[in-house]
Amino acid sequence: MASPQVKRYVIVGMGVRSEFYYKSIIQDFNEVAKLVAICDTNQTRMNAANDHLVELGGSRVPTYKDTDFDKMVQEQKADVVIVTTIDLFHHVYCIRAMELGCDAITEKPMTIDEEKLQLMIDAEKRTGKQVRVLFNYRYAPHHTKVRELIDSNVIGEISTVHMDWILDCAHGSDFMRRWHRNKETSGGIQMHKSIHHFDLVHFWLNTEPELVYCIGGLKFYGKENAQRRGVQNLGDRYLNNDDAKSDPFAIHIDENDRLKRLYLEAEHEDGYIRDRNCFAEGITIEDNLSMIIKYKNDAVMTYNTYAYAPWEGYRCVFNGSKGRIEINVVESGYSAGGEPVAKESEDGGQEKPYIQGGVEQTKIVVYPLFEAPYVVDVVKTDGGHGGGDPVLLRDVLVGDTKDDFKRAAYIRDGGNAVLVGVGANHSMKTGLPIKVQELVRW
Secondary structure: OOOOOOEEEEEEOOOHHHHHHHHHHHHOOOOOEEEEEEEEOOHHHHHHHHHHHHHOOOOOOOEEEHHHHHHHHHHOOOOEEEEOOOHHHHHHHHHHHHHOOOEEEEEOOOOOOHHHHHHHHHHHHHHOOOEEEEOHHHHOHHHHHHHHHHHOOOOOOEEEEEEEEEEEHHHHHHHHHOHHHOHHHHOOHHHHOHHHHHHHHHHHHOOOEEEEEEEEEOOOOOHHHHHHHOOOOOOOEOOOOHHHHHOOOOOOOOOOHHHHHHOHHHHHHHOOOOOEOOOOOOOOOOOEEEEEEEEOOOOEEEEEEEEEEOOOEEEEEEEEOOEEEEEEEEEOOOOOOOOOEOOEOOOOOEOOOEOOOOEEEEEEEEEEOOOOOEEEOOOOOOOHHHHHHHHHHHHHHOOOOOOOOOOOEEHHHHHHHHHHHHHHHHHHHHOOOEEHHHHOOO
């Protein structure tokens, strides 16, 4: 039997998220995948990533600055480029990867505005290569189960959806500490976080967005809001900040080895500050969003999110011609460095740490018309997002998974999710609903 072909991968953007990919390549799928180089604007960050590669059981790989991206792809004979840069530059590296003969895998969001999306659509047509967007939420067992229920017509034709998705203080505040706090680099949480939720609805309903209306604002974070509530710690960052010692919103990157190596020790190269105060000036994104989204199948969703909740998760309901589905999910804790979080047990002790992105509680209930409601069982497995992350990574790196639900997301899927976020941004500026399919040419 012939040995499987080993694909050669390079990663551009070596922040915390890149580990999700290189750890899996090294430890789980090294028979079919090989990391051959890494790329970043910051050499210190690449050195820290190389050290971590060794800690995970791998070997150091060549490093290339962003200005040598083309050289890296050509010298290392890359087959696939994985893009985990800040969102503003996803389109740059995806497009150039395709022009150099590679397929691209990008973190969500695929990009942050319709102009960049159009450039990606055009590049895919021009080169014959493809962009894959990693929407890991599609692969969570409870999310696949919802798709299965809807496909089975158990509640008939769906007319309305209502979703409340909330971020707890640890997670929500972290968007306000890092580069995501700037709308011009992230597009806002409607792009970087809610994009998951928009895509899930497209996946669940097997449809595309048509119309988006949004009202949003910065209601909790930022200096002005903090001053109104009497918050005392208004320094620019948390490092060397005496007031931050007792601030529950603070992170201490000098005490977290991963954050220290990737960011604090790398500051001298590019000046990027990872621990900005979430109550300091300069935040240009929203922490509250209320939206109405109309889909091509005539279903309508009302969507709300806010980023300073006491717990994290969501509640979503689907109303159909034969009944109603409700799903309630409580997600596990967030940590800025991506490390497991220790959960306090009821007796005050420490339970086994659980993985970030895990699912603590899930309940799916079907309410048929004129019949008794019933709870739908969902089997969780090991790994993030209820066991969905390992399935996703195998699907991406090996590709031998039979998938009746077509969970793999490509440029149209990624683009449709982007269009909802784009529509939200335009709607907040104009006060009008936005016909999002008119923003691009597929």
